[in-house]
Amino acid sequence: MTFFRDTSIVFRRQLRLSLREPAWVAIGLLQPVLYLVLFAPLLKPIAAQLGTTNAYTLFVPGLLVQLAIFGALFVGFGLIGEYRDGVIEAERVTPASRTALLLGRVLRDVLQVAVQGAILLGLGLLFGMTGSGFGIILGYVLALILTGAIAAAGYALALTVKTEDSLAAVANGVSLPLLLLSGILLPMTLAPQWLQTLSDVIPVKHIVQGIRDLFVGSVWTAGTLWAVIWTIVLVVAGIWIGTRTFRRQNA
Amino acid sequence: MIHATALARTFQTKRGKDRSEVKAVAGVDIDVAEGEIVGFLGPNGAGKTTTLRMLTTLLKPTSGSATVAGHDLLADPVAVRQSIGYVSQSGSTSSNAIAGEEIVSHGMLYGVSQKQATDRGQELFDQLDLDGMWLRKTKTLSGGQRRRLDIAMGLVHDPRLVFLDEPTTGLDPQARANLWMHISDLREKRGSTVFLTTHYLDEADALCDRILVIDCGVIVASDTPDALKRGVSGDLVSLVVNDVADAAAAANTLSRVAEGETSTDGLLVSARVRDGGKAMPDLLRALDASGVSLESIEVRRPTLDDVFLTMTGRSLRENA
Numbered sequence A: 001m002t003f004f005r006d007t008s009i010v011f012r013r014q015l016r017l018s019l020r021e022p023a024w025v026a027i028g029l030l031q032p033v034l035y036l037v038l039f040a041p042l043l044k045p046i047a048a049q050l051g052t053t054n055a056y057t058l059f060v061p062g063l064l065v066q067l068a069i070f071g072a073l074f075v076g077f078g079l080i081g082e083y084r085d086g087v088i089e090a091e092r093v094t095p096a097s098r099t100a101l102l103l104g105r106v107l108r109d110v111l112q113v114a115v116q117g118a119i120l121l122g123l124g125l126l127f128g129m130t131g132s133g134f135g136i137i138l139g140y141v142l143a144l145i146l147t148g149a150i151a152a153a154g155y156a157l158a159l160t161v162k163t164e165d166s167l168a169a170v171a172n173g174v175s176l177p178l179l180l181l182s183g184i185l186l187p188m189t190l191a192p193q194w195l196q197t198l199s200d201v202i203p204v205k206h207i208v209q210g211i212r213d214l215f216v217g218s219v220w221t222a223g224t225l226w227a228v229i230w231t232i233v234l235v236v237a238g239i240w241i242g243t244r245t246f247r248r249q250n251a
Numbered sequence B: 001m002i003h004a005t006a007l008a009r010t011f012q013t014k015r016g017k018d019r020s021e022v023k024a025v026a027g028v029d030i031d032v033a034e035g036e037i038v039g040f041l042g043p044n045g046a047g048k049t050t051t052l053r054m055l056t057t058l059l060k061p062t063s064g065s066a067t068v069a070g071h072d073l074l075a076d077p078v079a080v081r082q083s084i085g086y087v088s089q090s091g092s093t094s095s096n097a098i099a100g101e102e103i104v105s106h107g108m109l110y111g112v113s114q115k116q117a118t119d120r121g122q123e124l125f126d127q128l129d130l131d132g133m134w135l136r137k138t139k140t141l142s143g144g145q146r147r148r149l150d151i152a153m154g155l156v157h158d159p160r161l162v163f164l165d166e167p168t169t170g171l172d173p174q175a176r177a178n179l180w181m182h183i184s185d186l187r188e189k190r191g192s193t194v195f196l197t198t199h200y201l202d203e204a205d206a207l208c209d210r211i212l213v214i215d216c217g218v219i220v221a222s223d224t225p226d227a228l229k230r231g232v233s234g235d236l237v238s239l240v241v242n243d244v245a246d247a248a249a250a251a252n253t254l255s256r257v258a259e260g261e262t263s264t265d266g267l268l269v270s271a272r273v274r275d276g277g278k279a280m281p282d283l284l285r286a287l288d289a290s291g292v293s294l295e296s297i298e299v300r301r302p303t304l305d306d307v308f309l310t311m312t313g314r315s316l317r318e319n320a
Helices: A002-019 A022-046 A055-073 A076-084 A087-092 A098-127 A133-161 A164-181 A193-200 A203-215 A222-247 B048-055 B077-083 B099-109 B114-127 B143-155 B173-190 B201-207 B225-232 B244-255 B276-289 B304-312
Strands: B002-015 B018-032 B037-041 B063-068 B084-087 B161-165 B193-198 B210-215 B218-223 B235-241 B262-265 B268-273 B294-300
Touching (some): A002 A022, A002 A098, A022 A055, A022 A098, A055 A164, A055 A203, A076 A087, A076 A133, A076 A164, A087 B099, A133 A203, A164 A193, A203 A222, B002 B048, B018 B063, B018 B218, B037 B048, B048 B161, B077 B084, B084 B143, B114 B173, B143 B161, B143 B173, B173 B193, B173 B201, B201 B304, B210 B225, B210 B304, B218 B225, B218 B304, B225 B304, B235 B244, B235 B276, B244 B262, B244 B276, B268 B276, B276 B294
Parallel strands (some): B037 B210, B161 B193
Antiparallel strands (some): B002 B063, B210 B218, B235 B268, B235 B294, B262 B268
């Protein structure tokens, strides 16, 4: 019970701090709108070439995962600020569970992506996205769990490198290939064989593909199953690594 | 309250292919009784902070054992955390956060209810001269206020044992004097045991019942500030005579009570004298009897810097 209480204390503290930043709120809300309004029209004319009639149904799942990845990969910057202010050490000297210290923060990031994702889905439906309601909800949930996994890993990374400069370098280095190889913007089926093979080793690619399948209603397929399995593997690994860094002897 | 035996910490460092071990703390024994204010004194890099981080469960000892506030450090770190307060050098609050909210969240992480944490926090703000700061962003507080906020954060769960890591580093003289008062109040008004690190001699001197001196990872002395100073060097007595002709007679008289060499430099005659204050009346009478005319006389108690110098052959300030 204390575990959930501790998690909720950390979560509420983080949320308060975030909501006090007007820029964070405004940009957070605007981001999904910008993606959809500025990028989707580009896809419309080539939708047929991509093997679909509805560009939004193809594009929105990718955007959802992109929100998850980019919302979560850069969360470590805030943590480095807190580390420098001594907050992490002050929290580590309390009896609170180390996993709670991590999870409270991760849940704030998941909530952020949950709100952004809801706006994205709402606008997508408004602009003409079609699909299976159940599948869309399931895909949305998968994207949120993926956010948790990446945020936890992002915090572990931040506490390991401990400076914004190194974190920026690593996060950018990871995000670009991740973005291109996981077929977020364009499906990997368009790619030449060697690129497809390369992308097969990226777990996020399978998750994106699974979420796309879910959106069009293919719920009970092997692809979806793989997406679920990969998401669970990633979130367990992320929380485990993240807890380890919060517990580590000289973090 | 603290009982540590052979507590040691070794760091592995890697430079290229060379791996080497650095003994940050090479095995220290520490005993602190309930109600004591103990200072942990030493130059930077002596192992002060490393020892403190081990005692506060932030760093695992490589070897050795310790009981802190009645709980075994290695077997039950959570119980240790519950019973101690820790005020680190690097602060404890986010600069964008509201001071009052930070202390309430922090108290709640110790299992205190929101209402209790609020009451305790407001009481502490009151005691630590932070009235009116409850709703302020912490970045708008002065250095001294932020330090006191850190102390309030460390006390919100009413710990019996408080660790302070270099509490006054970077503060101006008024803020330091003010903080010293609050630190002695921790014991006077709350009955807490206090363990603090410092590299300021005057601070250790002013606050502590007992001082542990650490150098190169080993404790080299442990005693009251006065005993340390008395035991090592005696007080420095300096006489200034009116006439150079009197200097020899003055030196002769002084050497009868002196501990070591008596040195003469023009009009100035000086020597180390055990318990200089007590020796003074007799010395003055003797000087008078031998017809020496004095311009001034000064008795300077040895500083902890003198102590450190005689114990380690190095000055504390060179390293600070």
